[in-house]
């Protein structure tokens with residue numbers, strides 16, 4: 001089955017009890033048993049819920065995996081993956097990653113003696129140097145946030161396999177429509193479904209997709225034993241969002257491409273970060289491993305000050321100033337004072353995250369209106 005068909009049909013059957021075409025929201029905590037232990041596959045809703053089961057089957061199909069597990073947020077999903085590790089194990093992570101993931105690695109898992117090393121993995125050969133006998137997991141995010149670097153998933157997985165290390169890819173920025181890491185050799189895929197999968201900025205949700213049976217069994221155990229599950233209503237919203245994932249992401253990519261080109265030619269703009277440009281250092285890999293270049297665009301200003309960026313951010317009318325991404329509506333943000341505010345300025349500047357860097361999550365509005373909005377806001381600077 002092709003992607004668009006899977007998005008709408010995979011894992012979804014009319015409800016056997018009523019014929020309801022859309023998966024019902026099974027708002028129940030428990031299920032009637034005929035006699036002790038004799039039931040229809042559902043006993044208690046932390047372990048299993050039919051709305052969640054439908055979503056999990058759908059997500060497994062979209063990522064070309066064999067099993068998926070849903071959680072109350074992207075970070076809860078990440079926590080479940082880290083629980084596969086044992087004290088003393090090491091993780092090598094890309095150094096350009098979501099701030100909340102960094103915080104969890106540094107302030108939660110270190111307390112269980114799981115230590116993460118951060119390395120620039122857009123050069124795959126940097127990985128080899130960071131691996132030790134204790135390394136058990138490689139953590140990738142591509143495209144990265146907010147610099148939109150691209151990591152060669154296949155090349156990283158090849159090195160990891162040689163050392164028998166598992167690879168987890170946070171696929172939130174790309175969505176399974178643009179890239180399927182399990183096909184490139186990764187063992188685990190994570191999503192903050194809060195972003196493109198949900199797609200309407202109305203739910204916080206996370207999931208993990210795998211194809212290895214042993215990892216699947218362990219994650220299933222963690223999902224039930226730790227219990228960081230989403231409610232059925234949230235699962236329903238993500239299922240509903242996924243039905244249009246391909247259309248939304250396609251349009252967001254088209255809009256982002258036009259906006260990136262417009263910004264590149266704007267006299268007040270310094271540099272545009274967009275993997276679709278031939279001049280992007282990882283353009284060739286992006287072209288190889290992604291279907292399109294994504295809906296995210298970052299850029300900084302010739303007038304490289306926080307004040308200039310803030311002026312721009314408070315001048316747009318369609319681009320809403322807010323954290324998050326991947327919704328139908330366009331958002332604008334200032335990483336230096338918002339998502340990446342906790343990173344020291346020196347460290348920020350080193351990776352190109354300047355005082356005036358602005359990040360756009362391009363939505364699916366009419367692109368002419370989005371361009372006009374940016375044009376008007378840029379004249380304010």
Ligand SMILES: *Cc1c(COP(=O)(O)O)cnc(C)c1O
Nearest residue numbers: 073074075098170172192194205
């Ligand atoms: C938002 C985000 C997360 C965290 O997900 P939540 O659903 O907010 O917990 C993880 N990784 C990336 C890349 C994100 O953008």
